[in-house]
Amino acid sequence: MKFDFRKFFFKKPKNELEGSENGVRTPESQFQDASIPEKLAEKCEKCGQIVLSDEFAANFGVCPKCGHYRKLDARARISMCADADTFEELFAEEEGGNPLNFPGYDEKLQSLREKTGEKEGVVCGIAKIGGVRCALFSMDYRFMMGSMGHTVGEKIAKTFEYATEHALPVVGFVLSGGARMHEGIISLMQMAKTSAAVAKHGEAGLLYISVLTDPTTGGVSASFAFEADIIMAEKGALIGFAGPRVIEQTIRQTLPEGFQRAEFIQEKGFADLIVERKEMKDKLALLLKMHCAEVLA
Amino acid sequence: MNAYEIVLKSREKGRPTALKYIGSIVENFIELHGDRRFADDKAIVAGIGTISGMPVTVIGIEKGSDTHDKIAHNFGCAHPEGYRKAVRLMKEAEKFHRPVLCFVDTSGAYCGIGAEERGQSEAIAMSILDMIRLKTPTLTVIIGEGGSGGALGLSAADEVWITETSTYSVISPEGCASILWKDSSKVAEASECLKLTANDLLSLGAAERVLAEDGFSDSFFAGLKGEIYEFFKEKMKIPPEQLAEERYRRFRKF
Numbered sequence: 129m130k131f132d133f134r135k136f137f138f139k140k141p142k143n144e145l146e147g148s149e150n151g152v153r154t155p156e157s158q159f160q161d162a163s164i165p166e167k168l169a170e171k172c173e174k175c176g177q178i179v180l181s182d183e184f185a186a187n188f189g190v191c192p193k194c195g196h197y198r199k200l201d202a203r204a205r206i207s208m209c210a211d212a213d214t215f216e217e218l219f220a221e222e223e224g225g226n227p228l229n230f231p232g233y234d235e236k237l238q239s240l241r242e243k244t245g246e247k248e249g250v251v252c253g254i255a256k257i258g259g260v261r262c263a264l265f266s267m268d269y270r271f272m273m274g275s276m277g278h279t280v281g282e283k284i285a286k287t288f289e290y291a292t293e294h295a296l297p298v299v300g301f302v303l304s305g306g307a308r309m310h311e312g313i314i315s316l317m318q319m320a321k322t323s324a325a326v327a328k329h330g331e332a333g334l335l336y337i338s339v340l341t342d343p344t345t346g347g348v349s350a351s352f353a354f355e356a357d358i359i360m361a362e363k364g365a366l367i368g369f370a371g372p373r374v375i376e377q378t379i380r381q382t383l384p385e386g387f388q389r390a391e392f393i394q395e396k397g398f399a400d401l402i403v404e405r406k407e408m409k410d411k412l413a414l415l416l417k418m419h420c421a422e423v424l425a
Numbered sequence: 426m427n428a429y430e431i432v433l434k435s436r437e438k439g440r441p442t443a444l445k446y447i448g449s450i451v452e453n454f455i456e457l458h459g460d461r462r463f464a465d466d467k468a469i470v471a472g473i474g475t476i477s478g479m480p481v482t483v484i485g486i487e488k489g490s491d492t493h494d495k496i497a498h499n500f501g502c503a504h505p506e507g508y509r510k511a512v513r514l515m516k517e518a519e520k521f522h523r524p525v526l527c528f529v530d531t532s533g534a535y536c537g538i539g540a541e542e543r544g545q546s547e548a549i550a551m552s553i554l555d556m557i558r559l560k561t562p563t564l565t566v567i568i569g570e571g572g573s574g575g576a577l578g579l580s581a582a583d584e585v586w587i588t589e590t591s592t593y594s595v596i597s598p599e600g601c602a603s604i605l606w607k608d609s610s611k612v613a614e615a616s617e618c619l620k621l622t623a624n625d626l627l628s629l630g631a632a633e634r635v636l637a638e639d640g641f642s643d644s645f646f647a648g649l650k651g652e653i654y655e656f657f658k659e660k661m662k663i664p665p666e667q668l669a670e671e672r673y674r675r676f677r678k679f
Contacts, residue, residue: 227629228620278679285677307573309596309605312619313631316573316595317679320581323554324673331558347595349546350534350574355554369545369574370536379537388541398544 172196188405197342197364197405201244202251202268205301205341209409210255210264217253218263219286224248224279230310236272244270248279249304252287257299258413260420263291266301267348274304276348277311281318284352288325288336297335297416302353305371306346319351326355335419337412340367340390340399354398358415361390361399362408368393426590428616431623432598434590435569436532441641442501443470443485443528446568449646450653451476451483451526459510463543466507468499468535469579471514473523477654482518484511484579485528488569501570502535505548508578512555515563522665524562524657527579532597534575549578557581557676558669562660564653567591567632583660583672584633586652587623593631594621630678 169178174196184191188208189198200208206215226233241247249271254263265287267274274280284300291298307315329336338356340349342365349369353359361367368388376383386392393399403411426434434440447454447470454474459465471484488501511527518525534545556563556579563582571580571593580593587593598615602608605615626632634652639645660668 228618230618281679307595309601309619312595312621313593313626313629314679316577316593317631317676319574319577320553320557320676321679323550323581324557324676327554327558328673345546347574350549350578351553352550354544354547354550367546368541369534369549370541375536375538375541381538383538387538396542396544398547 199269202266205266214256219283227314228312233310249274250280250283252283260416262297263287264299267303275308276318277308277315284322285325288329292329292332300338302344303341304348319347322352326352341365359399361402363404365390429613432616435592443487446528450650460506463506466504468503469507480523482525486531501531504540505543505545508548508552519561527565529567529576530569531572531575533572549574552578553581560665586634587632588636589623592621594619
């Protein structure tokens with residue numbers, strides 16, 4: 129018998145072993161089978177090695193072979209850090225338009241909404257982390273790399289306002305290439321709007337922890353990302369004002385290895401701590417607890 | 426003038442820079458230097474002076490006039506220490522309940538290794554946050570280019586005024602054309618799409634007044650001086666907490 133390496137490496141679904149319903153395998157069903165390995169295993173973008181999907185998921189999207197951090201979408205990040213079944217979404221209905229009638233922007237938004245099932249590039253709500261109730265927001269790379277236009281800014285500002293009103297700490301999972309240029313000055317104003325909401329929340333004596341993930345750049349880095357009481361950076365994340373390519377073009381120099389990575393940001397004094405993904409929830413929980421309890425149980 | 430012509434005009438050689446405005450509007454100007462952390466950023470000129478006798482703190486992004494001067498002022502591209510100096514002096518103004526007047530003219534905050542190492546993002550973020558909550562009247566006048574976060578760092582004010590051939594934008598039209606359309610020749614088109622002219626900003630609510638330039642004559646500066654004086658005189662009557670709240674609402678509407 130010819131050795132089938134696919135069967136050896138990849139688990140087959142149960143019905144495959146039992147055969148199809150009527151016991152006759154059509155060419156069509158074989159064709160479907162051929163696509164199964166892709167769903168069971170994935171290639172790491174960094175090292176190129178094949179990794180079982182289950183293993184990727186169990187490792188929070190970190191390649192078990194090379195340690196590469198895959199980007200997490202907004203909801204995956206929340207379910208990784210929030211206590212199970214505690215997340216309640218807020219402001220889900222917020223949906224923006226095309227304030228400047230920027231050519232092609234409506235179509236772009238429409239196709240992203242269909243593709244991602246999200247209305248915009250940030251998911252907000254309340255949840256418990258390690259038993260501590262907090263407001264949170266989580267930005268989504270699939271939506272124009274988490275860029276901030278009116279709706280993203282509005283939802284984040286509302287999250288801070290809600291947290292101020294209900295005396296809750298805010299945990300913000302930041303991921304953004306910056307302001308969304310299709311909304312021109314309106315997107316620039318989001319930096320001011322969100323900053324104002326962060327300031328009011330802080331004046332109320334409430335805690336804000338930002339978690340900077342890959343990438344955190346541009347207008348988002350120059351506003352609420354760096355206005356937190358505690359700035360956590362995910363290991364290896366690119367964090368900076370100008371993107372590395374823009375800097376290289378401006379100064380006509382190659383940038384040093386590790387420039388603008390989380391470790392560099394911490395070394396220069398701009399991040400409180402670097403966390404690995406697998407310890408993120410525990411670190412957040414501990415920090416939240418120490419800010420809300422007089423004595424830890 | 427179309428949008429692109431205004432973009433070119435806003436960068437035109439010989440256009441009055443912040444120091445010209447300060448020299449024409451502010452009496453008794455005493456420059457104050459440094460962020461007390463790292464250095465004195467010459468892209469941002471700041472100090473205390475009077476406007477028709479009223480003490481004001483003045484902060485301006487200065488591009489420089491001739492080549493030598495432009496290099497000295499880093500072409501109006503501020504480093505983090507520039508924003509930190511601005512915040513330091515804004516807080517000093519708040520302490521003595523003195524109005525803060527900013528002149529903005531920059532293609533953007535400086536982008537380079539040193540700027541990143543010293544936290545350009547954090548410096549601008551905190552400048553916006555501190556300025557927006559300042560408990561003293563604030564006014565920003567955009568006098569040329571209002572380039573992105575580097576401009577916003579000094580524009581979280583009670584009102585923003587802009588001269589008629591100035592611009593205020595989230596990104597340069599060149600940057601927009603090359604990122605969105607991978608075609609830097611579409612600069613004119615990008616200039617239109619970004620709605621960055623003074624009149625666009627007025628209709629979008631991002632600016633309260635458009636100032637007719639009148640060839641930057643003496644009467645232009647005298648008129649502007651009078652308008653600034655009247656503005657601050659009215660704002661000084663408002664309780665500081667209410668000022669900050671009104672400013673919150675100004676930015677909350679976007």
